[in-house]
Amino acid sequence: MLDLGFVRDNLSLVRQRLAERGLPDVLGDFETLDRERRAHLADAESRRARRNKISDEIAALKKRKEDASALIAEMRQLGAEISRYDAEADAADEKLRELLKRVPNLPHESVPVGRDASANQEIRRWGEPRQFDFEPKAHWDLGPALGILDFERAAKIAGARFAVYYGMGARLERALANFMLDLHTREHGYTEVLPPFIVNSATLYGTGQLPKFAEDLFKVEGDDFWLIPTAEVPVTNLYRDEVLSADALPLKYCAWTACFRSEAGSYGKDTRGLIRQHQFQKVELVKFSLPDHSYDELESLTRDAATVLEKLGLPHRVVALSTGDLGFSSAKTYDLEVWLPSSGEYKEISSCSNCEAFQARRANLRFRRGKAKSEFLHTLNGSGVAIGRTWLAILENYQQADGSVMIPEVLRPYLGGCNRLSPQPN
């Protein structure tokens, strides 16, 4: 959520930055609503002040055993007025809140301005796409041929956009999770956390998925339970309604979780293979930072994620998202895109964002410097990285002419020394 006072004092700037995101009108009639709300509030509060005063006077009279019936009559009158003004103030407040909840974050000044992904800016590349002396296959052909991946039985037991892994395929998924967690905890200073995969709606509101994006989520019927679309949701909410000490920051967490996404509205997109699934596993990085350092923390978080791909020898590039491509809660985002030989293009495998105080305001995440007044901290998150997409990137990038797949050096200890996937029966 944007800061109410900041919006009030910088209306034209805020409108302009939102327009850069492609949303010139989200603020609607903010000024009127804001003015009305404050006027109604003042009406109600001045009556309350009067009521408190009279209440004391009644108490004093009663103590002296004197007659208070005139004042009590006035209190009755006041009570009625207060409920009327309260109702008006509540209605205005509710409208303003509903409006503000649906307004996305403002882009940082360093974000390239543009209407969509075509304006994204490539920052750097790592690695050279491999030259194949044969026609590289897609993972959806390689996996089933190796006997480690099965879409048909997954469709039978769950539906489209699910997969079943067998043998070394399942083990590769687990190896990747362990490799990433070990790297981030041992070399990058993150603390591992294993959160619930189901959360309540307040938690989803805190990170910005609700109220606007409910249709992207899976909801458990009959309860206020939702499947998490990313570990960012439970981990960022860990300190909701708490005040942390400034010296405790930055806090750095990494979490392995399954992620569940309805993928509503993506019909026909990435229908083949593992690219877009209803369930996938991911190692997520989350940081709680001082506002002063959050952009440095974004750079280091992005590097931490990229290190995973470097160690695995996967060619990739870093892209700064343009204003029009930014996620709802983010002020600045770098995507990591891994090279996929089958499609001959770079594909998103990680998304690293600085949400500044946007989520902190929604989730009431604060910190305090010494005795000073508490402030909202900055939250960051990024995939470190998506495991399913890494799995398929390894198959495609390390495939051999005979259909086998070489295993990157760093993963071999996690796979019992295995250096090559060869066709296996399942």
Next chain:
RNA sequence: GGAGGGAUGGGUGAGUGGUUGAAACCGGCGGUCUUGAAAACCGUUAGCCCCGAAAGGGGCUCGGGGGUUCGAAUCCCUCUCCCUCCGCCA
């Protein structure tokens, strides 16, 4: 799922309708004393919102929401969470 008990400030914990936003203790901060520290003593110590340039003024908050009342931390209803016992269960 059934029965019972609970939720008060950073912590422990008093408080059953009217100067209680809240005793006391602990902790924190400042000070006195001390070469320094400890101890002792004194003082201080919630958050949010509205008006205001500021000084200041006002409002709300005793788990959340609703109700009773002139007035609610205190009474009633409801939801959430925690604890104990029973059942079920990885």
